[in-house]
Amino acid sequence: MCEIVDKAGSIPAKAVNELVFVPSADLVAKTVRRIADGRQVFAVTDGNVARLHADILPEENVFVLPAGEDSKTFAQAEKICRAMLQAGLTRKSVVVAFGGGVVGDLAGFAASIYMRGIEFVNVPTTLLSQVDSAIGGKTGVNLDGYKNMLGSFKMPSHIVICPELLSTLPSREWRCGMGELLKTAVLDEELYLFVQKNIRALVSRDAIVTAKAVTAAANFKKQVTDEDPTEKGRRMILNLGHTVGHALEKCDNHRLSHGEYVLLGLAVELRMAGTSPECEESLRKLLKTVELPALPVVDARDVCTAAKSDKKNSDGKITLLGAMGAGKIFVCKCGAAEFTQKYIATVDSLVREGGLCYVG
Numbered sequence: 404m405c406e407i408v409d410k411a412g413s414i415p416a417k418a419v420n421e422l423v424f425v426p427s428a429d430l431v432a433k434t435v436r437r438i439a440d441g442r443q444v445f446a447v448t449d450g451n452v453a454r455l456h457a458d459i460l461p462e463e464n465v466f467v468l469p470a471g472e473d474s475k476t477f478a479q480a481e482k483i484c485r486a487m488l489q490a491g492l493t494r495k496s497v498v499v500a501f502g503g504g505v506v507g508d509l510a511g512f513a514a515s516i517y518m519r520g521i522e523f524v525n526v527p528t529t530l531l532s533q534v535d536s537a538i539g540g541k542t543g544v545n546l547d548g549y550k551n552m553l554g555s556f557k558m559p560s561h562i563v564i565c566p567e568l569l570s571t572l573p574s575r576e577w578r579c580g581m582g583e584l585l586k587t588a589v590l591d592e593e594l595y596l597f598v599q600k601n602i603r604a605l606v607s608r609d610a611i612v613t614a615k616a617v618t619a620a621a622n623f624k625k626q627v628t629d630e631d632p633t634e635k636g637r638r639m640i641l642n643l644g645h646t647v648g649h650a651l652e653k654c655d656n657h658r659l660s661h662g663e664y665v666l667l668g669l670a671v672e673l674r675m676a677g678t679s680p681e682c683e684e685s686l687r688k689l690l691k692t693v694e695l696p697a698l699p700v701v702d703a704r705d706v707c708t709a710a711k712s713d714k715k716n717s718d719g720k721i722t723l724l725g726a727m728g729a730g731k732i733f734v735c736k737c738g739a740a741e742f743t744q745k746y747i748a749t750v751d752s753l754v755r756e757g758g759l760c761y762v763g
């Protein structure tokens with residue numbers, strides 16, 4: 404029996420990067436079973452999600468990671484692959500990530516290398532992963548403190564988004580998700596206007612407003628990543644705030660969470676790139692409502708060294724992104740000396756204006 408070719412003689416279309424919005428948590432497990440359609444499922448999650456949302460997980464073949472960024476290592480990916488082999492996974496099996504960006508990035512990476520790639524489904528459980536990391540197929544692990552240095556593009560077949568799962572999220576993780584949500588809003592004028600109007604409801608975790616924002620942000624990211632899955636062009640805009648954000652993350656040894664560095668990256672990088680004062684002022688109000696974390700005290704030259712390793716750079720120049728308004732993104736390239744100078748001047752001015760403060 405040949406299962407590849409359908410009755411019409413063509414290869415059946417497989418879902419790629421398909422968003423599935425699920426209104427209540429009790430439907431998540433059922434939705435995943437429907438997607439798997441009888442195939443073997445291997446679940447990857449972390450300790451917190453396993454404890455708080457055991458009911459969404461399958462009964463067997465569940466790999467539980469220690470929660471947090473420190474799990475994003477090649478060694479953990481290897482452990483997952485070994486467990487997949489022991490569980491007898493074949494090329495027809497499905498790997499399902501239940502968790503935030505760390506779980507999704509790791510499980511997606513393991514799914515992309517196991518037997519040269521098997522189907523991957525993502526069930527994001529943090530605000531950050533529902534609006535951003537679960538969509539678009541970037542997977543990866545960190546190397547020597549550098550973010551996502553090893554990884555692959557592996558589109559999930561489905562992304563199952565249930566905003567109700569966010570009810571258990573600690574407030575700090577909520578703020579992290581707001582970082583990526585604000586970033587996406589700067590890229591999309593319609594979302595920006597919605598976020599601007601509803602910023603207080605979003606910060607106070609209003610369920611209806613959150614579900615609307617999550618849906619809009621996820622759809623925006625899907626549209627950009629469908630158009631440019633391997634970041635040859637437009638997808639680059641999704642890195643807004645991330646050149647500085649990732650560099651701070653490296654220099655500060657991941658002391659804060661990724662989303663917190665994104666918030667800082669938005670404040671600093673947009674000004675360094677030469678964002679219009681009106682756009683900056685408007686974003687500054689939103690960042691103030693979300694509350695920016697304190698800026699770690701790091702040497703500007705170290706920030707520059709870390710930024711030089713950013714994957715977006717070309718021609719020996721560091722890439723920064725700025726905005727002339729919501730949805731009007733531009734690229735600014737600068738050399739190392741210029742970057743360092745801009746970083747010092749920007750941080751000084753933001754601290755003077757009260758838009759940023761230092762740790763301690």
Ligand SMILES: NC(=O)c1ccc[n+]([C@@H]2O[C@H](COP(=O)([O-])OP(=O)(O)OC[C@H]3O[C@@H](n4cnc5c(N)ncnc54)[C@H](O)[C@@H]3O)[C@@H](O)[C@H]2O)c1
Pocket residue numbers: 449450451452455470471472475502503504505506508528529531532535536537538539540541542550551568569570571572573576579660661662
């Ligand atoms: N692949 C991409 O395109 C992409 C994009 C942005 C960020 N990322 C990556 O995502 C990671 C950050 O993601 P994150 O912020 O989701 O981190 P995370 O996965 O570490 O989750 C944050 C914390 O929330 C907990 N948690 C998860 N779901 C929960 C729930 N429903 N209730 C209570 N607690 C819950 C986790 O256990 C963890 O302690 C970083 O590694 C970053 O590099 C990837």
